[in-house]
Amino acid sequence: MDEPSRSKRLLIVLPTWIGDAVMATPALRRVRDALPGWYIGGVCRPGADQVLAGLDTLDEIHVAPMTGVLGPKRVAAQLRPRRYAAALLLTNSFSTALATRVAGIPVRLGFDRDGRGLLLTHRLQAPKRDGGGWAVIPAAAYYDHAAKAMLDVLADRPVHAAGAIDPLPAHARLELVAQDRDRETAANVLDRAGIDADARLAVLNPGGNNPAKRWPAERYGVLADWLLDRHGLRSVVNASPAEAEIASAVDRAARCEVPCMADHGGSLASLKGVVARSELMVTNDTGPRHIAAAFGVPVVSLFGPTDHRWTTIPAPAGEAVLVADPSLPQGQAANDDPERNRVDRIELERVQAAIDDLLNSPPAATEEGGLAEGR
Numbered sequence: 001m002d003e004p005s006r007s008k009r010l011l012i013v014l015p016t017w018i019g020d021a022v023m024a025t026p027a028l029r030r031v032r033d034a035l036p037g038w039y040i041g042g043v044c045r046p047g048a049d050q051v052l053a054g055l056d057t058l059d060e061i062h063v064a065p066m067t068g069v070l071g072p073k074r075v076a077a078q079l080r081p082r083r084y085a086a087a088l089l090l091t092n093s094f095s096t097a098l099a100t101r102v103a104g105i106p107v108r109l110g111f112d113r114d115g116r117g118l119l120l121t122h123r124l125q126a127p128k129r130d131g132g133g134w135a136v137i138p139a140a141a142y143y144d145h146a147a148k149a150m151l152d153v154l155a156d157r158p159v160h161a162a163g164a165i166d167p168l169p170a171h172a173r174l175e176l177v178a179q180d181r182d183r184e185t186a187a188n189v190l191d192r193a194g195i196d197a198d199a200r201l202a203v204l205n206p207g208g209n210n211p212a213k214r215w216p217a218e219r220y221g222v223l224a225d226w227l228l229d230r231h232g233l234r235s236v237v238n239a240s241p242a243e244a245e246i247a248s249a250v251d252r253a254a255r256c257e258v259p260c261m262a263d264h265g266g267s268l269a270s271l272k273g274v275v276a277r278s279e280l281m282v283t284n285d286t287g288p289r290h291i292a293a294a295f296g297v298p299v300v301s302l303f304g305p306t307d308h309r310w311t312t313i314p315a316p317a318g319e320a321v322l323v324a325d326p327s328l329p330q331g332q333a334a335n336d337d338p339e340r341n342r343v344d345r346i347e348l349e350r351v352q353a354a355i356d357d358l359l360n361s362p363p364a365a366t367e368e369g370g371l372a373e374g375r
Contacts, residue, residue: 186273221253304343
């Protein structure tokens with residue numbers, strides 16, 4: 001491409017994890033709506049690009065794994081030809097700040113964490129708890145706060161670096177797009193898995209990068225039978241190839257067949273297509289939860305020793321947030337007491353009751369946009 005002008009070109013460094021990338025979409029919408037005529041690029045790790053593909057909030061997505069000592073240099077080499085005027089860092093890492101600095105982007109705004117303050121031209125302060133540690137703030141609001149600050153910088157308005165982080169606006173929503181090819185791939189995956197085209201679907205997500213977040217796989221299997229008998233929903237498992245044993249444990253525990261999409265060519269792109277046509281998701285605290293909320297699918301989310309308030313999201317179709325210990329004091333985070341907040345303390349009956357409430361009742365209008373338990 002011809003060498004572009006720096007004016008009206010903004011790079012957004014997207015969060016690393018899939019769920020966090022989805023939680024950044026309200027911030028992307030805020031920036032896009034406020035900057036008509038700007039060229040807005042995003043940079044993310046592999047996989048997140050499949051999930052975010054199709055959004056009209058980004059003109060380009062750079063796929064750049066920030067791995068190894070030379071990772072920032074390689075990313076900078078990819079970004080430098082685009083001559084971005086400013087970079088909004090929704091990440092907290094030193095390496096992403098270094099990459100934007102080496103890329104020669106003159107304005108770099110982000111939270112002053114991980115020793116990277118000197119690499120930023122505009123530093124935001126993340127609130128902390130009185131007893132130490134970071135304050136429990138929903139990630140979507142955290143990203144939106146940074147987006148507002150960047151808009152202030154670009155408009156030459158004062159930036160309140162240590163200001164309070166406000167909740168998301170009531171109208172804010174998670175956004176994803178299931179493109180035609182995603183739906184077609186999803187249909188092929190389901191066909192290979194033996195799921196009829198007109199079957200009513202529930203997606204079960206029993207995995208997670210942290211074993212402490214995983215509700216017992218056997219309970220997911222029992223739940224699959226119950227969903228079929230009580231609600232007429234066929235269950236499919238979403239799991240990565242590395243989680244094959246977890247998916248097998250779900251299937252073994254069920255009387256009905258519970259296919260794993262990864263065994264039939266499933267991918268993050270096809271997951272969007274499957275979720276978009278589903279009627280329910282039951283999930284651990286992982287990225288697919290946010291995908292379901294973005295597509296307006298009712299979701300039951302199971303939280304163990306990770307505080308659910310870090311990831312409060314808008315869920316217009318309804319969300320039941322089930323925590324291991326609903327009696328946990330409001331001032332204490334679930335992360336502070338992993339034993340008390342083991343995810344296996346969530347009983348099967350609580351999950352079934354939450355599903356009944358979601359599927360048999362209209363969504364509750366709460367501040368977070370969904371149903372909640374134990375807040």
